[in-house]
Amino acid sequence: MALWFSRSRNIIAHLVKTKISPINQSLFHAKYISYKLPYELVWELRKEYSSTATGMVFRRFESARAGEVEEAVTYSTSDYDDDDDEINDAENKTIDFPGGSVAFTQQMKFISESPDKRVPCYRVLDDDGYPIAGSTYEQVDKEMAVKMYKSMVTLQIMDNIFYEAQRQGRISFYLTSMGEEAINIATAAALSFDDIILPQYREPGILLWRGFTLQEFANQCFGTKDDYGKGRQMPIHYGSKQHNFFTISSPIATQLPQAAGVAYSLKMDNKEACVVAFTGDGGTSEGDFHAGMNFAAVMEAPVLFICRNNGWAISTPISEQFRSDGVVVKGQAYGIRSIRVDGNDTLAVYSAIRAAREMVVREQKPILVEALTYRVGHHSTSDDSTKYRPLDEIEHWKTARSPLARFRKWVQRNGWWNDEGETELRGTIRKQLLNAIQVAEKSEKPSLVDLFTDVYDNLPLNLHEQEKSLRETIKRHQKDFPSDVPV
């Protein structure tokens, strides 16, 4: 910083000495200076070269120099309107700068840190499941609507049962998607199967929608020989190549720059598909979020970024995560089109994702969707969220704002669903899940070779040696090792 100061002083000294107006310098140079200089130096420049500036402007700059920026300097809260055009003479009106021409203004106007109004949230169904008059949305037919609703219920029951299984000590960990069923299912329904998913971790509904079976979920959570991840990762770290769903990785936000790379490949291959990359609100604070957004924008990579803004990152509320108007506004800063949607409104999510997906694929550019929702469950089975948030807040979102209840009202009002169907569905899914758990529990674990394979494509010498030595150890000390891992 100090370095920059002295260097810029030199530039100005030089300009003053040689009497070259910065405006007449190469365009880039002029822009560079007017953007980067500390105010006092800008002021010097203006005094020297600006004959059009008004006395008022000067006073403002002087105030700014005296350290009274807050009072003296105006800022705009909404747009960049310039009502002083008439003061500018023609040639000084704009500067042609990489990225397009930029209008000059003689007002020292700061862009506000927050807009007058928060970005509105796109919604179709009201709290009672009635379509809001005048809303634009994708038509959803009976078959689709019922399939979506059933999937949401299935996801909810799966969460309940696996959560319980963890509580009973049958699996080591679990994490629910409760409260976020609409984002999970409506997103999945709005995508094409070829779209590639780079998940965070609270999106198992996408897999469910794509046909990943309850048994397959159970196999992963129980780490059986049939788990595609070969029992190596903690429960809920699903992944399925067949379902175009990249394997979940715990480190937050790492998938986001990867998404730009995956999407760039789709683009180069002229695929009619995009990448759908998920993040939580917490994830947007990581450097990787910013890298991913910027790369996708600059590379014009077809990525649909979906931020599930559920208000919390473990115990950290969004007020301690960012001070912007949520996440949606970050799109524009990167040159990415964005929309905010009611994440608990199944029709709104479905419609917004369909439209966004269309644009991403057609225009070959990224889009950012911020879905407002709430993490109704604890962060995971390792967390007790009543320690840091009020019970009635949880209860409110669980009941009054339940995405399932709202969508069900709409589906049922259309005559596509009824209470008997509900009871039957819940019973069937429950049975299927209990069965899946039983099967998984009885299954063998992956065999010992799977400890060493896949570190590389082939086993290098060190791993050969280590495998051999481990097998000898197991022979000597059988009781040290779990009996359900075939040797």
Add this chain to the structure above:
Amino acid sequence: MAFGSLRRIERFGWASSKLEQRGRSIVRRLSTFTEVDESKKNSSHQETGKSNKSVNLFSAINQALHIALETDPRSYVFGEDVGFGGVFRCTSGLSDRFGKRRVFNTPLCEQGIVGFAIGLAAMGNRAIAEIQFADYIFPAFDQIVNEAAKFRYRSGNQFNCGGLTIRAPYGAVGHGGHYHSQSPEAFFCHVPGIKVVIPRSPQQAKGLLLSSIRDPNPVVFFEPKWLYRLAVEEVPDKDYMLPLSEAEVIREGSDITLVGWGAQLSIMEQACFDAEKDGISCELIDLKTLIPWDKETVEASVNKTGRLLVSHEAPITGGFGAEIAASIVERCFLRLEAPVARVCGLDTPFPLVFEPHYMPTKNKILDAIKSTVKY
């Protein structure tokens, strides 16, 4: 996917027996080694502040943080979810006591946490930053390796960030899989300019953490999360420090020297007990500070025993054990009666289902002790 609590750990078959082993060993060791009370060495008010309570490791850390904040108004504690007490409860009660301006949640961004901490420390503050899991320290790698470690050197000692301490839970926990189990200490041991400290027990944790916080160099302090609740020990209430870069012989022996740190020591100690039944006398050393490490203590011990075994959870290749082995071979070549043995984690990512196979277990160590002694 953080572990807010490890209470549920008892429920798992393998984890539970393994865990009890660790717990028992700690308690046993503590009774064996009560005479090795470091706090007696350097404490002037040993007689006055005599109230010792049995506390677990996370409470000992919590006590140290309380004292650090209490004794230096220019000290700060922050990190992800630190405000409500942290996912392992290490920061419980701190923000109520010292206010949200000194103890606070940060955005979810490790590079931000460490970068912020370096800046704070560079202005003469004590910045005590928490990384929620050692597995998540890597986004901050650049800040630690290129910034914190070189801050003093590159400025000709005009600037330093010596007030920086980075705390992170590390190591296996029975069911942590790839990203809640790693022991990344070796990466940081390759970086001149930072210190790396790992305590083995509550009493050690409190004294070493206070030393790390007050040390005029940036310190990475890895806490054995397996022991947060399990290891219980009498910890003096008072403010005390244990010296950095001083290893400790926690068990004397004459046939072989064992060197380790953190949670692994309790496993190594069980192997020592079993070896003793076979007539092998093992000396066990807790390195405590990995860089700059106390070569002399290890060297003196190996000159006595003529044999060395190093054990750590991190993968064997490029682990810190390799550095110890090489250094000791250099210094004690003619005295060594067998190759240096290393019993470490495998060269694979940390696996969930195969954790028992991956780990440097007691019996793996015992076998290595025997074959080294018989060599």
